[in-house]
Structure formats: structure tokens, C-alpha cells
Amino acid sequence: xxxxxxxxxxxxxxxxxxxxxxxxxxxxxxxxxxxxxxxxxxxxxxxxxxxxxxxxxxxxxxxxxxxxxxxxxxxxxxxxxxxxxxxxxxxxxxxxxxxxxxxxxxxxxxxxxxxxxxxxxxxxxxxxxxxxxxxxxxxxxxxxxxxxxxxxxxxxxxxxxxxxxxxxxxxxxxxxxxxxxxxxxxxxxxxxxxxxxxxxxxxxxxxxxxxxxxxxxxxxxxxxxxxxxxxxxxxxxxxxxxxxxxxxxxxxxxxxxxxxxxxxxxxxxxxxxxxxxxxxxxxxxxxxxxxxxxxxxxxxxxxxxxxxxxxxxxxxxxxxxxxxxxxxxxxxxxxxxxxxxxxxxxxxxxxxxxxxxxxxxxxxxxxxxxxxxxxxxxxxxxxxxxxxxxxxxxxxxxxx
Amino acid sequence: xxxxxxxxxxxxxxxxxxxxxxxxxxxxxxxxxxxxxxxxxxxxxxxxxxxxxxxxxxxxxxxxxxxxxxxxxxxxxxxxxxxxxxxxxxxxxxxxxxxxxxxxxxxxxxxxxxxxxxxxxxxxxxxxxxxxxxxxxxxxxxxxxxxxxxxxxxxxxxxxxxxxxxxxxxxxxxxxxxxxxxxxxxxxxxxxxxxxxxxxxxxxxxxxxxxxxxxxxxxxxxxxxxxxxxxxxxxxxxxxxxxxxxxxxxxxxxxxxxxxxxxxxxxxxxxxxxxxxxxxxxxxxxxxxxxxxxxxxxxxxxxxxxxxxxxxxxxxxxxxxxxxxxxxxxxxxxxxxxxxxxxxxxxxxxxxxxxxxxxxxxxxxxxxxxxxxxxxxxxxxxxxxxxxxxxxxxxxxxxxxxxxxxxxxxxxxxxxxxxxxxxxxx
Numbered sequence: 001x002x003x004x005x006x007x008x009x010x011x012x013x014x015x016x017x018x019x020x021x022x023x024x025x026x027x028x029x030x031x032x033x034x035x036x037x038x039x040x041x042x043x044x045x046x047x048x049x050x051x052x053x054x055x056x057x058x059x060x061x062x063x064x065x066x067x068x069x070x071x072x073x074x075x076x077x078x079x080x081x082x083x084x085x086x087x088x089x090x091x092x093x094x095x096x097x098x099x100x101x102x103x104x105x106x107x108x109x110x111x112x113x114x115x116x117x118x119x120x121x122x123x124x125x126x127x128x129x130x131x132x133x134x135x136x137x138x139x140x141x142x143x144x145x146x147x148x149x150x151x152x153x154x155x156x157x158x159x160x161x162x163x164x165x166x167x168x169x170x171x172x173x174x175x176x177x178x179x180x181x182x183x184x185x186x187x188x189x190x191x192x193x194x195x196x197x198x199x200x201x202x203x204x205x206x207x208x209x210x211x212x213x214x215x216x217x218x219x220x221x222x223x224x225x226x227x228x229x230x231x232x233x234x235x236x237x238x239x240x241x242x243x244x245x246x247x248x249x250x251x252x253x254x255x256x257x258x259x260x261x262x263x264x265x266x267x268x269x270x271x272x273x274x275x276x277x278x279x280x281x282x283x284x285x286x287x288x289x290x291x292x293x294x295x296x297x298x299x300x301x302x303x304x305x306x307x308x309x310x311x312x313x314x315x316x317x318x319x320x321x322x323x324x325x326x327x328x329x330x331x332x333x334x335x336x337x338x339x340x341x342x343x344x345x346x347x348x349x350x351x352x353x354x355x356x357x358x359x360x361x362x363x364x365x366x367x368x369x370x371x372x373x374x375x376x377x378x379x380x381x382x383x384x385x386x387x388x389x390x391x392x393x394x395x396x397x398x399x400x
Numbered sequence: 401x402x403x404x405x406x407x408x409x410x411x412x413x414x415x416x417x418x419x420x421x422x423x424x425x426x427x428x429x430x431x432x433x434x435x436x437x438x439x440x441x442x443x444x445x446x447x448x449x450x451x452x453x454x455x456x457x458x459x460x461x462x463x464x465x466x467x468x469x470x471x472x473x474x475x476x477x478x479x480x481x482x483x484x485x486x487x488x489x490x491x492x493x494x495x496x497x498x499x500x501x502x503x504x505x506x507x508x509x510x511x512x513x514x515x516x517x518x519x520x521x522x523x524x525x526x527x528x529x530x531x532x533x534x535x536x537x538x539x540x541x542x543x544x545x546x547x548x549x550x551x552x553x554x555x556x557x558x559x560x561x562x563x564x565x566x567x568x569x570x571x572x573x574x575x576x577x578x579x580x581x582x583x584x585x586x587x588x589x590x591x592x593x594x595x596x597x598x599x600x601x602x603x604x605x606x607x608x609x610x611x612x613x614x615x616x617x618x619x620x621x622x623x624x625x626x627x628x629x630x631x632x633x634x635x636x637x638x639x640x641x642x643x644x645x646x647x648x649x650x651x652x653x654x655x656x657x658x659x660x661x662x663x664x665x666x667x668x669x670x671x672x673x674x675x676x677x678x679x680x681x682x683x684x685x686x687x688x689x690x691x692x693x694x695x696x697x698x699x700x701x702x703x704x705x706x707x708x709x710x711x712x713x714x715x716x717x718x719x720x721x722x723x724x725x726x727x728x729x730x731x732x733x734x735x736x737x738x739x740x741x742x743x744x745x746x747x748x749x750x751x752x753x754x755x756x757x758x759x760x761x762x763x764x765x766x767x768x769x770x771x772x773x774x775x776x777x778x779x780x781x782x783x784x785x786x787x788x789x790x791x792x793x794x795x796x797x798x799x800x801x802x803x804x805x806x807x808x809x810x811x812x813x814x815x816x817x818x819x820x821x822x823x824x825x826x
Contacts, residue, residue, distance in 0.1 A: 119492065134491055140484045143445040147490070310482065339777070356750065360497045360509070364483035368753040369776035 001234050001290070002039070008262040009038025009238060016268040021060040042238065042271065047246045047258055049273040050083040054329070062086055066266040074323050075216040079275040080332055080380065080390025082325035085217045087124075088266040095124030095219055095263075098233050102223040106159045106185035106210045113155040117148065117162040117170075119319070124219070131155070137365060138165055138303075138313035145173050149181055157182040160207070164191040165301050165313040171204035183207040187223075189214065190315055191301035213296050218259055218274060222294045231291040232280070237261050239294065241280045246271070251281045257296065302391060304366065307338050312366050314391050320361050327354035332380045335393045340371045347376050407518045411540070414524065414663040415531070422710070422718035425662045430464040432690045433666065433698075437461060437470070440696045443490040446481065447696065467666065467699065472674060472686060474701040475508055480753060480776060486695055487511055493694045498643050499749040510644040513692035515664070519555055525647040525661060527584060527614060529637040546582035546610070548573070548591050550746050563591055563742055564793075570598045574605040585632070586614040588742055589624050590731065596631035609633040616641055617742070619724070625655075640724055642704075644697050645689045649722045654714055657721030664691045667722055668699070669708045682707045682725065732762045732821060734794045741819045747789040753777035759808050760790075761820040767799045774804050 013033050016022035026033075031041045053061060069089045076082045103126065104111050114130040121132050133148055135141060141148070148170075152158050160183055162170065167188045174180070183205050189212040193201075198209050213230055214220040221237055222230040232239050240248050241255040249255040257278035261269040277297040285293055302314040314333070321331050329346040336342050341362075345351065359372050382389065417428060438458040440447035451457070454471045461467070478486050487493065494517070497509040515521045519541045527543060545558045552560040559580040566573045574595070577585065585595070592613055599606055613628055613636045620638045628636050640658050641647040648665040649658035660667050669683040670676060677683040685704045689697045706724040713721060732739050744760050758772040770786055783802045790800050809817075 134489075136484055136489055136492070139482065140489045143448075143484060144489055147442070357496070360499075360750070361495060363753070363777075364495065364497065364509075368480045368482060371777060371779055371781070 005234065005238055005262075006038040008235075009042060009260065012260070012262055012265075012268060012270070013038065013041060015063075015265050016270060019061055019063060019268070021056050022268060022270065038238075042240070042260065043248065045271050047242065047256070047271050047273050048269075050079060050081050050275070053085075054081075054083065062267045063265060070266040073216055074325055076318055076322050076331070076390070079330075080318065080321075081330040082321050082323070082328055083217060084325050086267040087219075087264055090265065091219070091261070091263040092124040094236070096127040098220055098236055099125050100127070102187065102210075102212060102220065103159055105223060105225060106187045106208070108184060108208065108226070110184070112157055112159045112184050114159050114161060115148075115151060115155065117160060117166060125161070135162075135166065137316040138163075138169055138311070141166060141169050142173055145170075145177065149177075149179055152181040152183065157184050159183070159185040159187065161187045161189070161212075163313070163315055164188040164193045164197070164211075165303060165315055167193075167201050167209070168197055168301070171201040174204045180206060185210060187212050191299050192297070193301065197301070213294065213298065215274065218261065218269065218272065221259060221274075222296075225285060225287040225289055227285055227287045229285045229287065229293045230296065231285065231287075231289050232294050234291050236263070239280065239292075240271070241278055251283070251292075252279060254279045254297070257294075302393070304335065304393075306367055310367055316365060317362065318390060320358065320365060324354060324358065326350045327358070330380050332389060333391045335391075335395055336373075337371075337395065339367060339369050340373070341366070342373045342375055344375045344377050344380060346378065346380060351376070407520050410515070411520050411524060414521075417663050418528075418531075418661075418717065418719065420718075422720075425719060426464045429662065429666055429690065430461065430466075433464065433467060433688065434458050434461045436688075436690055436693070436696060437698065439488070439693055440698060443488045444696055445485045445489070446477065447698065450477075464666070467668070467688065468676065470699050472670075472699045472701055473697065475703070478510075479508060479756070488694055488696075508643065510697075511692075511695040512646055513664070513689060514694060515691045516646055519557075522555070525664065526586070526616075526639065526641075526650075527612075527637075528650050528661070529612065529614075529652065530584075543584065544580060544582045545584045545586055545614075546577045546580050548585075548587035548595070550742050550749075563588075563740055564746075566591065567594070567738060567740065567743075570594065571602075571605060574598060578606055578608065581608055582610045584612045584614055585610045585634075586616070588617045588740070589615045589620045589628070589638075590618055590740055591742075592628045592632075592636075593624050596628045599631045603631075606632075611635070612637060614639060616647070640722060642687075642702050644695075644700065644702070645687050645692070648687055648689075652713060652715040652717060656713070657709060657723050659713065659717050659719045659721055660708075662719045664689060666690065667708060667720065669706060677707075679710050680707055685722075685724070732760070732768075732794075732819060734762070734765065734768075734798050737794055739793055743793055744790075744819060747786060747793065751775075751782060751785075754779070754782045757808055759818045759820060762823050764823050766797060767801070768794065770800065770802045771805045771808060772802065773806065773808065778804075 010033060017026050025045060029044045031044045066088050070086045072086055074082055074084045103114055114126050115133055116125060116130060117133045117135050119136060131151060133151055135144060167186055184207060186205060186207045186209050188209055193211060201209050210224040211230060212220055213222040219236060220233060221239060222232045224230050238260040240258045242248055242258050243255050254277055257274045257276045258271050259274055260271055279295040281293045304312045304314060317333060321328055327348050327350045329348050332344040334342045355374060362372055363370055417425060441451050441458060450471050456469050460469055498512055499509045523540045523543055542557050547558060547560045548563055548566045550563055552562060554560060561573045592615055609632055611634055613632055613634050615636055616639045625636050637651045638658060639647055640649040649660045651658050666688040668676060668686040670686055671683050682705060685702050685706050687700050687702050704724060706722055709721050712718055748755055748758055753775045754777040756773040756775045758770060761769045763769055786802055787800045
């Protein structure tokens with residue numbers, strides 16, 4: 001695996017140096033592709049965050065000749081910073097193989113039909129034998145439950161893929177309806193899942209829950225095995241845990257989770273800061289897989305509950321900002337009262353013209369009675385751990 | 401590519417439908433209603449709830465007249481509900497909320513039909529009186545139109561000016577319109593009347609007159625029509641629409657009632673017991689939008705009153721004609737500033753959940769009161785917001801007081817009068 005990763009890294013670097021930004025980085029750090037191995041070079045390069053990309057000119061870190069073959073997307077991930085990026089066609093193709101492995105694991109060794117329950121389809125997740133079930137937000141599930149159950153019944157036994165918060169709501173609704181559809185496994189993603197919530201979902205659905213760790217900009221980085229260990233997809237990305245200075249940390253020590261993606265040529269991600277904290281371990285897993293294991297402190301699941309009983313997932317709220325990078329550089333949502341939010345933003349050039357539309361979108365999503373106050377600022381501080389804090393609940397003293 | 405072809409095909413279908421026999425139009429509308437109801441039952445929780453309670457199913461709709469089996473809907477049913485309960489949940493839709501407080505003084509927000517995203521259809525729906533002169537979809541898309549409206553909505557071939565801009569500098573706006581050389585000028589009757597007045601004083605402000613004027617949003621009285629036609633030297637076509645349903649009826653060259661847009665609207669006139677009234681009898685207007693699958697409005701009480709005639713029009717179209725009653729025009733004058741009621745509506749448009757209903761009262765030349773029924777999202781900050789916005793409209797020398805009330809008086813027609821001038825009574 002190390003040989004394989006070395007070769008893939010060198011291959012990536014050879015392409016990356018043709019782009020002005022990476023050419024400058026390589027020459028300023030003395031990294032020489034002809035003399036050093038891929039892993040040696042990685043150690044010389046600085047950490048790149050979303051902010052670094054946003055400050056640079058797009059033409060300096062993207063390969064315009066590959067745009068026609070690529071896919072454009074935006075995400076704010078767990079950092080509250082909307083970020084535009086490109087993925088190329090090769091990236092998607094390799095992703096299918098990794099996803100098939102995860103689906104087989106989630107189906108306890110069988111490749112069962114997959115139902116993706118989400119707002120938007122994601123390329124690269126399933127190539128064959130899958131269905132897409134549209135779900136606008138967390139609250140929509142209660143209205144679409146019968147349609148989802150009908151789809152599950154039509155497939156026989158299935159594996160579901162959904163956000164962690166949606167899976168939790170699904171289990172609550174199943175308990176109320178007393179239905180027990182044939183679901184072998186549920187792959188959850190997007191938010192961390194505590195043990196008690198996992199147990200709640202497994203009890204209600206009778207399915208085994210497995211976690212997928214990834215993000216739309218970084219792809220699927222790790223998947224959970226039968227022994228509930230997150231295994232890194234080593235043939236997909238080179239994953240490191242580093243300290244604040246960018247030095248690699250030994251196994252078992254928590255630090256910033258940094259990734260280098262092997263298959264993205266149109267916009268190479270090299271030593272890219274995921275915004276999450278993690279611990280890597282190369283101790284063998286009892287499942288028999290030799291892939292390293294990872295523990296991640298990523299985006300927490302948080303639900304906004306209102307006195308009238310309505311509940312909204314903070315993931316849906318954050319998602320409203322994802323495609324508004326030209327309006328908002330960074331955001332932080334602060335709940336100041338039962339029906340009051342203050343949204344702190346580092347504004348971008350189109351903020352003023354988008355403010356009203358954003359207010360409408362958030363009001364319709366969160367609660368018709370919500371009062372939204374906008375506060376513009378020049379910067380949003382990180383939490384004590386150095387991780388971005390994009391949600392603060394002052395009514396319950398929660399920071400996410 | 402596929403969408404463009406589909407839109408073109410739709411437009412030709414609609415053009416054809418408009419000219420068919422009344423019985424065929426009814427048959428088509430009955431089928432479309434059944435499809436829309438099935439969609440609403442399965443994908444829009446509000447309708448699922450309503451139809452379950454009323455024990456109706458889309459299979460109960462055999463003919464168009466079966467529409468009476470469906471329960472009525474109204475603004476209050478939609479207000480205060482989260483988006484996922486009143487919009488379709490089976491597909492991603494563009495959530496561009498259109499807001500208005502309308503003629504009833506009740507702020508509300510709606511998602512329009514996807515059909516209005518197309519320039520073809522938007523022009524066809526709003527300016528179908530051009531059917532005699534414009535025959536191809538491309539020509540429909542490329543008509544040059546000058547709008548004076550509450551908000552700007554840039555589109556190819558359209559010049560948008562806000563009413564506030566026009567009232568502040570009418571000559572400057574007319575110069576802009578002259579440069580645009582529009583075939584159609586579109587605005588509220590009261591604004592078109594202001595344009596006519598300016599041209600009466602100085603005809604050279606608009607040397608090349610548009611061929612048509614399109615009026616909407618308020619009652620167009622015969623005297624207003626005459627004044628506009630005389631001063632602008634053009635033919636005035638009135639149309640009927642609302643924020644929720646878009647354009648629903650338009651005049652033909654006979655100018656005798658507005659033809660219902662058969663491809664998009666089913667209009668019913670009901671009495672106070674919610675029974676259908678005979679042709680020509682006045683009642684409340686209830687509309688079903690056949691094209692809006694994003695946020696369906698089925699048997700929706702729009703808050704207007706009117707009458708409907710099924711008699712054949714000399715123009716040849718067999719679609720029913722609507723005469724509207726109850727929409728009004730009002731201005732308040734403070735010194736040299738004339739504020740149109742539409743501008744006051746703009747103040748309250750985005751306070752959908754904070755203000756349930758309002759009215760403004762000019763108490764004296766230097767004092768204005770706003771009375772409002774608060775909604776669930778009302779906070780003291782809303783009051784300051786209203787004062788700030790109204791102050792911006794009428795100037796700093798007028799005292800503004802906002803009062804929260806539990807009910808607002810109604811006119812004899814049953815509508816609330818949002819603009820009131822009590823200073824005249826003193």
C-alpha cells in the first residue's frame with residue numbers, strides 16, 4: 001500500500017506542478033519530484049485550507065483544460081465557509097469501486113439494492129442497482145415516510161444511505177408507525193453519531209448502522225467495518241494527522257485531519273485541511289482488513305427544537321449557505337432565543353443582494369416565526385480546539 | 401435543449417387550446433385538475449390533510465364540475481406553515497419566494513409555477529392580447545416591454561423601473577422608456593394615469609408612443625382607461641392576476657371582460673354559502689392554478705369579488721370572461737410627495753409572518769398611523785423596521801405611529817381598506 005501511495009502521489013505532483021499555485025509551492029519548499037519520494041515531498045509541503053484556496057486566483061490552482069470533463073460543486077462542510085471546487089471524471093470513476101466495497105460491507109457481504117435518501121444526487125456513489133429518493137429536509141421525512149416505505153418494499157431487502165439526523169428521525173417515525181421494512185444496513189454520513197443514537201436507529205429499523213466519513217470536496221475517506229472501526233480508503237487518499245505546524249503526528253495522537261486526493265487533476269487537493277480533528281491508528285482490526293483505522297471528531301449532529309414541537313437539523317440550515325459562496329465567505333449561526341437567531345457572516349461581494357433571499361430561505365426552512373438578525377464581521381474565531389465553530393446555541397450553551 | 405423544446409411545444413399547445421370550443425377546453429381542464437389533485441394529495445402535506453378530512457380522492461373528479469367536491473383553500477391556511485407542508489416534497493424546486501401584501505393588507509409568500517421561469521410563457525401569459533400581431537414563440541420572447549412596477553425583475557427585452565423611481569423622477573424615467581422604444585408599457589392603472597398626466601403636460605417626453613398599455617393589479621375604471629388611451633395614444637389591455645397565481649385573465653380587443661387563461665386557471669364565482677352562482681351574478685372569486693405544481697393553489701379564495709360570463713365573445717374565443725370588482729387605487733399625499741398604495745404594500749411585503757394584516761391612516765398632513773394585527777414572528781424590532789421604511793417613503797417631517805390592534809374594520813364589500821385618509825374629514 002505504501003508503494004502504491006508513493007506512486008500515486010508522484011503521479012499527482014507531476015500534474016500539479018503544471019499549475020501556477022503548486023509550481024510556486026513546490027519551488028519555494030524545495031520539493032523535487034525527480035529526487036524525492038511521494039511521502040518525502042508531502043512532508044515538505046504546507047497545509048492548505050479552504051481559506052488558502054479562496055484567497056488564491058482560481059486559474060492558479062485549477063486546470064482549465066479539464067473543465068469540460070469536470071463537475072463543479074460547493075460545500076461549507078463543517079467549517080461554515082462555503083467553498084467552490086471541481087472534481088474530474090477520473091475521480092468519479094474510481095469512486096464507484098470504493099463505494100461498492102462500502103455497500104457490500106453495509107449489506108453484510110451482499111450487494112443489496114441501495115436507496116439514497118437525500119436532497120441532491122451525488123455522482124460517484126453507486127453505479128448500478130440504486131434508487132434516489134428525494135428528501136428536501138429533515139422535517140420532510142414525516143410527510144414522505146409512506147413513499148419511502150413503498151420504495152423499500154418494492155426492492156425487497158435494501159441498504160439505505162442518509163444523513164445521521166435523518167436516520168434518527170426515520171427510526172422515530174418507524175417506531176410510531178410500527179412498520180418494520182426489510183433494511184439490512186443503513187449507511188449514515190454528514191454528522192457524528194453517538195452510541196445511544198446508533199442503538200436507537202438499529203433498534204427501530206433492525207438494520208446495522210455503518211458510518212461513512214467523507215465530504216463532498218474530499219470524497220469518501222473512510223468507511224466503517226463490521227467491528228465499528230472506520231477504515232481509511234487508502235487507495236483513494238493519503239490521510240495524515242498533523243499538529244498546528246503541519247508536522248505529522250504518530251498513531252494514537254489527535255490532530256488536524258489532512259488529506260491528499262489521488263484522483264483529482266482538475267483541482268488537486270494536496271495536504272488539504274478537512275477542518276476536522278482525528279486520530280489514526282495502524283493497529284490491526286479484528287475484521288481482518290489491513291487498512292488503517294481512523295477516529296474523527298467531525299460535524300456534530302444538532303437539532304434545533306422549538307417550543308411548539310418543530311425540530312430542524314442544523315445540517316439543513318448550514319446547507320442553505322453551501323451554494324452561496326459569492327455572498328458569504330464564512331458564517332456562524334448563533335441561537336439567541338427560542339425563536340431568535342443571529343447569523344454572523346464574513347460577507348462576500350454579493351451579500352447585500354442575497355441577504356433577503358437567504359432570510360426567506362432560512363425562515364421557510366427553520367420556522368415561520370423565527371427572527372433572523374444578520375451581523376457582518378471581518379472574521380469568525382475558531383473554537384478552543386482550533387476547529388471552526390459554525391453553530392452556537394446560547395439557549396443550551398452548545399457549540400458545534 | 402430538451403426543456404427549450406418542451407416549452408415551445410407547451411406554448412403551441414396553449415395557443416391552440418385557447419382557441420378551441422368551450423366543451424373541449426372544459427374536458428382538458430378536468431383532466432389537468434385530476435392530475436394536479438393527485439399530485440397535491442401525494443406530495444403536498446397540506447392538501448393530503450385537507451382531502452383526507454374532506455374524504456375526497458382524485459378519482460372522484462370525473463368532469464370539471466366535480467371541482468365543487470373539493471374543499472376551498474384560503475390565505476390563512478398557508479400562513480404560518482413551514483415550507484415543506486405547503487410545497488411539493490418529491491422534487492427539488494427553485495425556492496424563489498414571491499412576496500406581496502396585496503389588496504387585502506395580508507402579507508403572504510408564494511412559489512410561482514415553473515412555467516413563469518420561461519420568457520416565452522411569462523410574456524404569453526401577461527401579454528396575450530398580442531396574439532393577433534405576434535405569432536411565433538420567438539417573437540413573443542423578444543417583445544420590448546417597459547414595466548413600472550414595485551420591484552425590478554430583469555429579463556431580456558424588458559425595461560424595469562420601480563414606482564418609487566418613477567414618482568421621484570417621472571421625466572427621467574420617461575426618457576429611459578423613450579430610449580428603450582417599447583411596444584408595450586405595463587404598470588398599475590394609477591401609475592399609467594400618472595404617466596398620462598405627465599404626457600398631457602409635456603407630450604414630447606415620450607415622442608414614440610408604445611402601441612399598447614397593459615394594466616394590472618388595481619381596478620381600471622373607464623375614465624382612467626380613456627385618459628391613458630388619449631394621452632398615450634395607445635390601446636389599453638387590462639389583466640387580472642395575483643402573487644399566488646400569476647396572470648389568470650386578460651382582455652381581448654373587445655375590452656368587454658377578461659378571458660380566463662384556460663391553460664392555467666379555473667375560475668369559479670361563489671356566494672357566501674360557497675355555492676356556485678349563475679352566470680353574470682356577483683360573488684367571491686375562487687381560482688385553481690393548473691400549472692403550479694410547486695405550491696399548488698386549488699380552489700383558492702383570492703379575496704376578490706367579481707362576476708363571470710359564459711356567453712360567447714365576439715372575438716371568437718369561448719373561454720369564460722371575468723369582470724372584477726373590489727380592487728382599488730389610492731394615494732396618500734404628504735406635502736409634495738405622492739405615495740401610491742403599492743409602495744405602502746412594499747413596506748409590509750417581507751413581514752409575512754410578523755404582520756397578519758395592516759392598514760395605514762393619514763391622520764394629518766404631518767402624521768401617519770399604521771395599525772397592524774401582529775403575527776407569530778412579531779417583535780418590537782418589526783415596529784422600528786416599519787417606522788424606518790415608512791419614514792424613508794414619506795420623509796422625515798411626518799410623525800409615524802404604529803399601533804398593534806386585534807381587528808381591522810372592513811369595507812361594505814368585505815375587504816379591508818389598507819389606505820385611509822382621515823385628514824380630509826377634519
